[in-house]
Amino acid sequence: MTPTPLFKTVVIAGVGLIGGSVALGLKDRFLAERVIGFDVSAETLTAALALGVIDEAQLEPGEWLREAELIVLASPVGSLGQLAAQLAPFAGPDTIFTDVGSVKGPLAKELAYLRSYVPGHPMAGSERGGVENAQAALLENAIWVLTPDDRTPIGALKRVRTLVESLGASAVTMPADAHDQLVATVSHLPYLSALALTHMVTRDERLALLAAGGFRDLTRVASGDPRMSRDMVLANREALREAATRFQRSLEHLLELLDTPEALLEAAEEGKRTRDSLPVVRRSLLPPLFDLVVAVPDQPGQLGRITQVLGEHGVNIKNIEVLAIRDQGGAVRLGFATLEEMEQARELLHDVGYRSRTRA
Amino acid sequence: MTPTPLFKTVVIAGVGLIGGSVALGLKDRFLAERVIGFDVSAETLTAALALGVIDEAQLEPGEWLREAELIVLASPVGSLGQLAAQLAPFAGPDTIFTDVGSVKGPLAKELAYLRSYVPGHPMAGSERGGVENAQAALLENAIWVLTPDDRTPIGALKRVRTLVESLGASAVTMPADAHDQLVATVSHLPYLSALALTHMVTRDERLALLAAGGFRDLTRVASGDPRMSRDMVLANREALREAATRFQRSLEHLLELLDTPEALLEAAEEGKRTRDSLPVVRRSLLPPLFDLVVAVPDQPGQLGRITQVLGEHGVNIKNIEVLAIRDQGGAVRLGFATLEEMEQARELLHDVGYRSRTRA
Numbered sequence: 242m243t244p245t246p247l248f249k250t251v252v253i254a255g256v257g258l259i260g261g262s263v264a265l266g267l268k269d270r271f272l273a274e275r276v277i278g279f280d281v282s283a284e285t286l287t288a289a290l291a292l293g294v295i296d297e298a299q300l301e302p303g304e305w306l307r308e309a310e311l312i313v314l315a316s317p318v319g320s321l322g323q324l325a326a327q328l329a330p331f332a333g334p335d336t337i338f339t340d341v342g343s344v345k346g347p348l349a350k351e352l353a354y355l356r357s358y359v360p361g362h363p364m365a366g367s368e369r370g371g372v373e374n375a376q377a378a379l380l381e382n383a384i385w386v387l388t389p390d391d392r393t394p395i396g397a398l399k400r401v402r403t404l405v406e407s408l409g410a411s412a413v414t415m416p417a418d419a420h421d422q423l424v425a426t427v428s429h430l431p432y433l434s435a436l437a438l439t440h441m442v443t444r445d446e447r448l449a450l451l452a453a454g455g456f457r458d459l460t461r462v463a464s465g466d467p468r469m470s471r472d473m474v475l476a477n478r479e480a481l482r483e484a485a486t487r488f489q490r491s492l493e494h495l496l497e498l499l500d501t502p503e504a505l506l507e508a509a510e511e512g513k514r515t516r517d518s519l520p521v522v523r524r525s526l527l528p529p530l531f532d533l534v535v536a537v538p539d540q541p542g543q544l545g546r547i548t549q550v551l552g553e554h555g556v557n558i559k560n561i562e563v564l565a566i567r568d569q570g571g572a573v574r575l576g577f578a579t580l581e582e583m584e585q586a587r588e589l590l591h592d593v594g595y596r597s598r599t600r601a
Numbered sequence: 602m603t604p605t606p607l608f609k610t611v612v613i614a615g616v617g618l619i620g621g622s623v624a625l626g627l628k629d630r631f632l633a634e635r636v637i638g639f640d641v642s643a644e645t646l647t648a649a650l651a652l653g654v655i656d657e658a659q660l661e662p663g664e665w666l667r668e669a670e671l672i673v674l675a676s677p678v679g680s681l682g683q684l685a686a687q688l689a690p691f692a693g694p695d696t697i698f699t700d701v702g703s704v705k706g707p708l709a710k711e712l713a714y715l716r717s718y719v720p721g722h723p724m725a726g727s728e729r730g731g732v733e734n735a736q737a738a739l740l741e742n743a744i745w746v747l748t749p750d751d752r753t754p755i756g757a758l759k760r761v762r763t764l765v766e767s768l769g770a771s772a773v774t775m776p777a778d779a780h781d782q783l784v785a786t787v788s789h790l791p792y793l794s795a796l797a798l799t800h801m802v803t804r805d806e807r808l809a810l811l812a813a814g815g816f817r818d819l820t821r822v823a824s825g826d827p828r829m830s831r832d833m834v835l836a837n838r839e840a841l842r843e844a845a846t847r848f849q850r851s852l853e854h855l856l857e858l859l860d861t862p863e864a865l866l867e868a869a870e871e872g873k874r875t876r877d878s879l880p881v882v883r884r885s886l887l888p889p890l891f892d893l894v895v896a897v898p899d900q901p902g903q904l905g906r907i908t909q910v911l912g913e914h915g916v917n918i919k920n921i922e923v924l925a926i927r928d929q930g931g932a933v934r935l936g937f938a939t940l941e942e943m944e945q946a947r948e949l950l951h952d953v954g955y956r957s958r959t960r961a
Contacts (some may be wrong), residue, residue, distance in 0.1 A: 266751055360732065366813070437852040438794065439875050440868070443871060443872075444658060451744060458822070459822065468869070481856075482856060482859070487850070495796060495797055515800070520809060540914065545908035561921050572738065573921075
C-alpha cells in the first residue's frame with residue numbers, strides 16, 4: 242500500500258545536484274504525487290526527465306504554478322532572489338516557498354515579501370554537480386538548517402520540517418545570522434583556504450607531482466563549480482572575513498608552537514579529538530564493519546563467484562569496495578556486520594581458493 | 602615459476618603502515634626471499650607475523666642483521682636517526698640503508714656516516730596508521746622521492762630505484778632541500794591549516810553539527826597520529842614557516858578579491874583547473890568507468906545474485922561500491938569499462954527484477 246504523500250504537487254525550481262536530489266527523495270519515498278521541474282536550461286530538463294528525476298518539465302513560469310503546494314528554490318545562491326520574483330506572481334495563496342541557499346541573511350531580506358517562506362539550507366553537496374549526480378542518499382543523514390523568523394507562518398514551518406525529516410535529513414532551526422556565521426567557518430572559509438593552497442601549486446609541476454592523497458582530500462572543494470563557489474563566498478563575505486581573521490590567528494598560533502614541541506603535540510592531540518568527534522566523521526565511520534581483503538584475478542565473474550559463495554551460506558555482505566584493479570589482478574574489500582560473519586566468509590572463500598586478509 | 606628476487610634478506614625496521622606496506626609489496630611481488638621485521642613493540646611484531654606481513658620478527662639489534670642486504674628504516678621521522686645508530690653497527694659491509702622519512706635535509710646530515718645510504722620518501726599515507734592497515738596497494742602508483750647526494754654510491758641508488766619501481770611506485774630524484782620545500786607546501790602546511798581549521802570548531806557544538814562532507818575531507822589529515830604529525834612538521838619547520846607565509850599571502854589576496862567578483866571568479870576557475878589537473882586527482886578519476894546504480898533490498902545474497910547474473914554472461918564488473926545501507930535497502934554502484942557492458946548489465950539486471958539508474 243502506498244502511503245499518503247505529504248504534498249500533491251511540488252515544484253523543483255532549478256534541477257541541479259541539490260534540486261534533483263530533493264526530487265529523487267520525494268519520489269523514492271512517495272512524499273509527492275507529482276514533481277514538476279522548472280529550469281532555464283531545456284537540456285537539464287530533458288536529462289532530468291530521462292533520468293526519472295522529475296515527472297514533468299517547465300521552461301517558463303505560468304499558470305501551471307498555481308497548483309504547486311510547495312516550491313523548492315534550488316538555483317545557485319546568487320540567483321535565488323530573481324528566481325523567486327519570477328515564480329511568485331503565479332503561485333497560489335497557500336503555496337509554500339522554501340529554498341536551499343547556502344547563505345540565509347541577505348536572502349531573508351530579499352524574499353521578505355513572500356507570505357509563506359521557510360528559509361532552508363541542506364548541508365550536503367559534492368564537487369560533482371548537476372542533475373546527473375543527484376541522488377536521494379545525498380540528503381539522508383544530512384543536517385538541514387531552517388532559519389525561520391517572527392514572520393514565518395508556523396504551519397508552513399511545520400510542513401517543511403516534516404518534509405526535511407521525511408527525506409531522511411535532520412532539521413536544525415537557528416537564526417539566519419547565526420547560520421551565516423557558522424557556515425562561514427565550516428564551509429566558506431575552508432573553500433577559500435583550499436583555493437589558496439591550490440593556487441600555491443599552480444605553475445610548479447614538481448609540486449603537483451608530489452601532491453598526494455592528503456592534498457587531494459584537502460583541496461577537493463576547489464574542484465567544485467567555480468561560479469557557484471564564487472557566488473557562495475561573495476554572498477557571505479562579511480562573515481567570511483571575520484572567520485578568516487580567526488583562522489589566521491589560529492594558524493599563527495600553531496606556527497608559534499613550532500618552538501615548543503610539547504605544546505604543539507597537545508594542539509595536534511586536541512585537533513584529532515575534535516575532528517574524530519565531528520558528527521559527520523562519526524557517521525562516516527559507522528556502523529563499524531569487519532573487513533576482509535580478498536585477492537582476485539581480473540577476470541569476469543570473480544565478484545560473482547565470491548558473493549555467490551557467501552550468499553549461498555547466508556553471509557550478508559554489508560559493504561564492498563574494489564581496492565585495486567590491474568592487469569595482473571586486484572583486491573576487493575568486503576565488510577561484514579559481525580566478526581563471526583567475517584570469519585565464516587574467510588573460511589568459505591578459502592575453501593574455493595581465494596586468499597584473503599583481515600583488516601582491523 | 603617464481604622470479605629471482607631482488608634481495609635475499611630485507612629488514613623492515615619499524616613495522617607500521619609504511620614499513621608494513623613495503624613488506625607486503627616485497628612478499629606479494631616476490632622481491633625478497635625473506636622479510637625480517639624489527640620493532641620496539643613486541644605486540645606490533647606479533648600482529649605483523651599473524652597478518653603475514655613479515656616472515657621473522659626481531660626485538661633487539663644483533664648479529665642477525667649481518668645478513669641484511671637492505672634495511673628499510675621506517676619508524677616515525679623523529680626517531681629515524683636513533684634507529685639507524687642502533688642497527689648500523691651490526692650491518693654488513695654491503696648492507697644498503699634506505700628510509701621512508703618525510704623530511705630529508707636534517708636526516709641526510711645525521712646519517713652521513715653510513716657508507717651506503719639512499720634517502721627516500723614514498724608520498725603515501727593514511728590517517729589510519731599501524732601495520733593492520735598496511736597494504737601493498739598503498740605504494741602502487743605513489744610518487745617515491747629519492748634524494749641522493751654526491752656521496753651516495755651509484756650501485757645502491759640503482760638497486761633502491763629498482764625496488765621502488767618494482768613495488769609499483771614511481772621514483773623521482775631531487776636534492777634533499779628541494780624535497781623539503783616541496784613537501785612543506787603540499788603536506789606539512791596543509792596539515793597545519795587543517796589543524797587550525799579544526800581548532801576553530803573545538804568548543805562550539807553548533808559548528809561541529811554543521812560541518813559537512815567538505816569540512817570532513819578538508820580536515821582528514823588532522824585525524825592522523827598526533828605524535829607522528831607533530832614530529833613531521835617540527836622536523837621541517839623552517840621550510841614550513843616559509844610556505845605558511847606564502848599561504849597567508851595567497852589567502853589575503855583571495856580575501857581582497859571579495860570586492861571584485863569577476864577577478865574572484867577567475868581565481869576560482871584557475872583553482873579548479875589546477876586541482877583537476879593534479880596527477881593524484883587525475884589518477885583517482887582514471888580509468889573512466891561507466892556507472893550503473895542498482896537498488897537492492899538489504900538481504901543476504903543480493904550482491905551475489907547481481908554479480909552472478911553478470912558473471913554468467915561474461916560482463917566484467919571493474920568497480921563496485923555500496924552507496925547506502927539502511928534497513929529498507931540500499932543502492933550499489935557498479936562500474937564497467939565500456940558503455941556496451943553497462944547497458945548489457947542494465948538489461949540483464951532488469952530481467953531478474955532489479956531497478957537501476959545510469960550515472961554520467
